[in-house]
Every structure is written in C-alpha cells, then in structure tokens.
Amino acid sequence: xxxxxxxxxxxxxxxxxxxxxxxxxxxxxxDALFDAGCDDATLSIQYGLLYMEFSRCAxxxxxAIISAINDVRKADIGAEVLRVDECNLVTASEIARRIGxxxxxxxxxxxGQRGPGGxxxxxxxxxxxxPLWAWCAVSYWLVQNDLLRPEVGxxxxxxxxxxxxxxxxxxxxxxxxxxxEIKRGLQPN
Amino acid sequence: xxxxxxxxxAIERAVQYAEQLGWSVEMSSGHAWGHVPCPFSSRDGCIIxxxxxxxxxxNHARHIxxxxxxxxxxxxxxxxxxxxxxx
Numbered sequence: 143x144x145x146x147x148x149x150x151x152x153x154x155x156x157x158x159x160x161x162x163x164x165x166x167x168x169x170x171x172x173d174a175l176f177d178a179g180c181d182d183a184t185l186s187i188q189y190g191l192l193y194m195e196f197s198r199c200a201x202x203x204x205x206a207i208i209s210a211i212n213d214v215r216k217a218d219i220g221a222e223v224l225r226v227d228e229c230n231l232v233t234a235s236e237i238a239r240r241i242g243x244x245x246x247x248x249x250x251x252x253x254g255q256r257g258p259g260g261x262x263x264x265x266x267x268x269x270x271x272x273p274l275w276a277w278c279a280v281s282y283w284l285v286q287n288d289l290l291r292p293e294v295g296x297x298x299x300x301x302x303x304x305x306x307x308x309x310x311x312x313x314x315x316x317x318x319x320x321x322x323e324i325k326r327g328l329q330p331n
Numbered sequence: 332x333x334x335x336x337x338x339x340x341a342i343e344r345a346v347q348y349a350e351q352l353g354w355s356v357e358m359s360s361g362h363a364w365g366h367v368p369c370p371f372s373s374r375d376g377c378i379i380x381x382x383x384x385x386x387x388x389x390n391h392a393r394h395i396x397x398x399x400x401x402x403x404x405x406x407x408x409x410x411x412x413x414x415x416x417x418x
Contacts (some may be wrong), residue, residue, distance in 0.1 A: 172363040181382065181384075184398065187378050189377075197390040
C-alpha cells in the first residue's frame with residue numbers, strides 16, 4: 143500500500159477526502175492524523191469540514207484512496223470520511239473541462255455531429271437548461287470510442303464506487319431498515 | 332518578518348505567498364508548524380494547516396498554494412465588494 147518518501151515511489155495519486163466530525167485544526171487532531179500516516183495530506187477546514195488534500199504513492203488510485211481512508215479511521219479522532227471530493231454529476235461544461243476539449247466539441251458529441259454517436263443521455267435535471275450527466279457513463283463512452291485514456295475512465299468508476307459505498311454506510315446508520323425495505327418492494331431486475 | 336522561517340524552502344515560499352495575499356500565520360505545536368487562516372470576513376473558520384516535516388515538502392507547498400488560490404471566500408468577498416461599489 144502506501145510507501146514512505148525515502149523508498150522508491152510508485153505512481154503518485156492526487157485526490158481529496160472530505161471528512162466530517164472535525165471543524166477545527168488542533169495539535170491533538172493533527173498529530174493523530176500525521177502519526178496514522180497522513181503526512182502526505184494537507185489539512186484545511188472549509189465550511190466546517192476537514193478537507194484533506196493527498197498526494198499519495200500507491201500502485202493504483204484505488205489503493206491510494208482506500209489506504210488514506212483507513213489511515214483517517216486509524217487516527218481515531220471521531221472523524222468520518224464522507225466522500226472523495228469528486229462529483230459524478232457534471233454539466234456539459236465540466237465534461238469539456240475534464241477532457242480538455244471545447245464545449246462545442248462536447249455539444250457535437252452529444253448531437254452526433256462528431257464522434258461515433260450514442261453519447262449517454264443526461265442523468266437528471268432534464269427539464270432545466272443545464273442537465274447533468276453521470277461522469278462514469280460519459281467517461282465509459284469516451285474510453286469505448288478511444289477518446290479518453292482507459293485509466294481515466296477506470297478511476298472515475300473507482301471514485302464513484304468508493305463514494306457510493308461511503309454514502310451507503312452513512313445511510314444504513316441513519317435509516318437501518320430503509321435499504322432492505324426498498325429491496326423487498328422492488329421486483330428483481 | 333517576525334515569525335520563524337519554515338525550515339523547508341518550498342513551504343516557506345508557499346507561506347510567503349499566502350502572506351503577500353493578506354493571509355496571516357499562526358504558529359502551532361506538535362507535527363503542525365503553523366496555521367494559515369483565510370483573511371476574508373466570511374471565512375467560516377477556513378484555515379490551512381502547515382506541517383513541520385511533511386512526507387513530501389514540495390507536494391505540501393503545492394497543496395497550500397492550491398488551497399489559497401481556490402479559497403471560496405475570496406470570490407465571495409470580491410462579489411460583496413462589487414455590490415457595495417455599485418450601490
């Protein structure tokens with residue numbers, strides 16, 4: 143998993159964790175996080191939440207994020223990792239920004255004027271002027287059509303899976319029976 | 332400069348960058364060398380921690396600069412200032 147700086151560094155992965163339960167930087171909290179292995183994270187407080195910006199050496203982004211979450215849990219400071227700071231729902235402009243291309247090109251992908259067609263439909267806000275797309279679906283389409291590096295698409299899936307898992311954990315804490323209730327109500331897919 | 336210099340040059344330069352933009356520096360203890368609080372009035376407790384001996388000083392310095400440049404309160408304050416100027 144994570145390697146120390148004096149050892150050969152595997153690929154370095156940049157990501158940020160948003161952490162609840164800590165709204166101040168104090169020496170005991172900082173020391174606990176540092177000693178738990180978060181010496182590769184820069185801590186800050188924003189909107190009453192702990193924000194941890196990591197540059198972590200690990201074989202994969204998945205390993206880097208999971209080991210970082212485990213380090214925060216190991217610090218035992220009453221903190222709860224809420225999510226990786228990456229949003230799956232994106233505007234068309236954000237899609238353009240993420241792939242480093244123009245908004246016009248993204249519009250052409252959507253309408254089929256450019257590219258192979260079959261661009262994923264938006265996920266929500268369909269009646270607004272600014273619908274939102276699922277970045278995982280868009281990046282999958284881009285990878286399938288050789289318009290994006292496969293690891294970028296895979297990393298989007300990894301981040302979304304981790305965020306869904308973390309959100310699921312929190313939801314089970316808030317409403318333990320809700321997921322089972324929904325499962326019972328839905329017909330098998 | 333009345334505060335001690337950070338022993339890692341890259342981090343010292345990042346802290347000086349913060350100071351040039353009006354951020355202050357508060358010394359701390361333990362693994363934290365200090366804290367850099369956001370100077371804007373609506374800051375909601377916004378603050379950046381600076382390690383004494385981070386795993387990688389260059390990365391830490393880069394993170395500090397990034398946080399300063401992306402501080403959400405700077406634009407809020409600028410918006411408020413523009414509203415005041417217009418009225």
